[in-house]
Amino acid sequence: MNRQLLTGNAAAAWGARLAQVDYVPAFPITPQTEIIETLARWFERGEMTGRLTMLESEHSMVTAAAAAAATGVRVFTATSSQGLLYAMEMVFTVPGWRAPFVLVNVSRGLASPITLESDHNDVLATRDSGFLQVHCATCQEVLDHVLLAYRIAEDSRVRLPVIVNLDGFTLSFTREPVDLPAAEAVQQFLPPFDPQNVRFRASKPVSQAVAVLAGSPYSYFRYETHLAAQQALSVLDEIAEQFFQAFGRRTGPLATYRSEDADMVFVMIGAGATKACEAADRLREAGVAAGVVRPRWLRPYPAAALRAALAGKKAVAVIDQDLSMGQGGVLHAELAAALYGMPNAPMLASIIGGLGGRNIPPEEFYEIAKRMLGFAARGETPPPQLLFTERELRQVRKLQAIAVVERKELGEKP
Amino acid sequence: MYRIRFHGRGGQGIKTAGRILGTAFFEEGFEVQDAPIYGAERRGAPMFAYVRAARAPIQERGVITHPDLVVVADETLVPVPAANLMLGVTADTVLLLNSGETPDTWRQRLNTGATVIALPVADAITDRAALPHIGTRCTGAAARLLGVISRAALERALRTELRALDDASLKANLDEAFRAFDAMAAHEGVVHEGAAISARAYEAPDWTDLPFEPARVAAPDIFAPATSVQVRTGLWRTMRPVIDYAHCHRCVWVCSTLCPDSAIHVRADGAPEIDYEHCKGCLVCAAVCPPHAIQAVPEHEAAKIEAGGAG
C-alpha cells in the first residue's frame, strides 16, 4: 500500500492520472490552479499521455470538455467559484448532450464581496443543471470520487457529467494521508471508456443536442435527463459495492457517523462535516447522544436514505455553508422537503455557518447540540441562525468606521 | 493530539516549514494534517501554517484554536491584529519566538502565562535567497521541543520536502535546521500533547443576532478616500531598500514608476524618497535602479541602525 501525504488538489490530480484521462481543457483560478499545474507537469514529463490545453476562459473550457467527451474520449477539467459561474451557460447546456466527463470544483465563496476561502454557493448554483454532484470530506474521498465519478458518468444507464466538489483551503491546500491505489487495481475497477454511440466525428457529421421548438419534445428530453439522474442512485449503490470490494473503502450516497442511536444529528456536506464528527465524539463523552449524517451526493438527492437515517431523531441541525438570499439554507430547504409528511419526523433547525471559510470552532457544535435538544424538549423549532459572534461584529464595526470617515466629514449621518 | 501553529510572512518559508514538520511526524508513524492559510498571496503578507498530529485519524480541521505550540517566525507580527498570534494561547501553550529579545521580555510584553522560548535570530541575512531558512530553522527547533521527532526523521522530512533544491541550498537548510534542533536540546519534550477539546465544560460562543441595516451601511463600500494609507504595509517588510543618494542619478521615473506600491515619492529637490510606512520590501526598485544606488538591508539590521541613531 502506498500511503502518502497529499493535498486535496494533488488527490484530484492523482484521480485524473489514475483514470488515464485523454484530454484536460484548463483555465487557472485560485484555489484550483494546483490541480492543473500538477497535471501539466505530468503531461510534460510523459508520465501521463494525452493532452492538456489552456483555454481562454472557463466558458470555452467547459465547451471543449463536453465537445471532446462527445467524441468518446475520457475528459477531466477543474475550476472554482467565479470560474464555474463564468462557465454557467455551458454548465447548463452540456448535460443535455449526454456526453460524460468529470469536472472538479474547488469550492470558494462567491463575490460580492470577493473572497478566497470556501463555501458552497458556487457548486450549489449548478444544482439544477443536470450535472450530478458529489461532495468530498477528506483528501482520500477526493481521489476515490474522481474514479467513482467516471464509473457513474460513463454508465450507459446514466451518461451525465459529474462535478466532484472539494472545499477550498480546508481540503485543496490541506495534506492528509491518502492511499494511492495501484494503477492495475484502478484499471480493473475503471476500464477504458466504452463510448458506444458517443462518437462525434468531424468527418462524419451527426447532429447532437438538436433544437426542439415545442414544449412536448422539450419536456421529454428534460425529464429523461432527470430520470437518468435519479437512476444514478441505484447505479451508485452498485458501483460503491464494487469499489468496496476493490479498495476496501465505503462510499455511497450517504455517510452516517454514530447516528443510529443519536438523539441529536448534525447534517452537513463537505470537509466541515468531519469537524461535526469530532464534536459528536466529544458530545458523547459528555453524555449527549450526537451523530452526523452527511450526504455525499446531492444530485441525485438521496431522499429515501435521509428519511431512513433521520426518522425518530429528537433534533436535527442542518449547517448550511451556503445562503439563498431571501430564503435561507439550501440544504435545509431540501431536507425539509424530503422529510415533509413523514411520521416521527425530527425537529429540523437551520444554521448558517462557515460562509467564506468562517471557522466553526468545536464549542459552537457543542452549543448547537445543547440548544437544539432544549428546543426539541419544549416542542419548539428555533428560527434560522447565523453563526456570528459579538467579537466578529466588533471587527466589522471597525472596518465600517474606517469606511464612512468621509461621510462624517461631510456632516452626514454614518 | 499535537496542535501546532506557525506564524510568519509570505516568503519566509512558513508553508514549507509546516510541511517539513508534518512529514517528520508522518515518518514517526503519526496521522497528520498540515495546511497553510493565507489571504493575499504576497511576499511579506502575514500568513500561517498549521500541523496536527495524532496516533488516531484526525477529524478536526481548519484554524487551530487550542494550540500546544505556537511558532512565531517573525516578531513584527505581534502588533498585527490579522495575524492573531495569541489565539487560544494558555498557560499550557509553548510559544517559540524567532527573536533576539529574551523570553522574559516577551512574557511581559504579551502578558502571557505561556512557556516562552526564544530562538535567537540568525546572523544578518544579506542574501534574500536565505530568507526561507527562517522557516527551516523554526521547524528544526519545533521538532526538538516536541520531543517525539528524531533527528533521522527530521532529516528524511527535510530531504523530502526540499527535494527541488540544489545540493548547496539543501545543505544550507539542513545545517540551519539541525543548528536549531541542537540549540533546543535543553527544552526537548517541553510541548505536551493537547487533550481532546471537552464538551463537558467549555466557553459558550458569544453569539449575536445580526441586526438589519440599510444598504447605505451594509453594502461593502468604502466612502473614505485613501484608507489604504492607514494600513501600514511597511510592517510586512523583511528587507528594506535604502537609497544611496551619493550614487543616485535622480532618474526618478524609473524607481517611482516601477514601485508596485507607489511607495517612492519625488521630493521637491528632484530626489526619490521611500515611504517606509508602506514600502513592502519587494525590492523591485533595487532591481531596476540603473546605477545600483539602492541597497537591500535586512529589516532587523536597519531597525538596529535606526535605534542606535546611526546611518
Ligand code: SF4
Ligand atoms: S532609479 Fe535609482 S538612481 Fe534612479 S532615481 Fe531611483 S534610486 Fe535614484
Ligand code: SF4
Ligand atoms: S519597489 Fe522598492 S520602495 Fe517600492 S515597495 Fe518595493 S522595495 Fe519598497
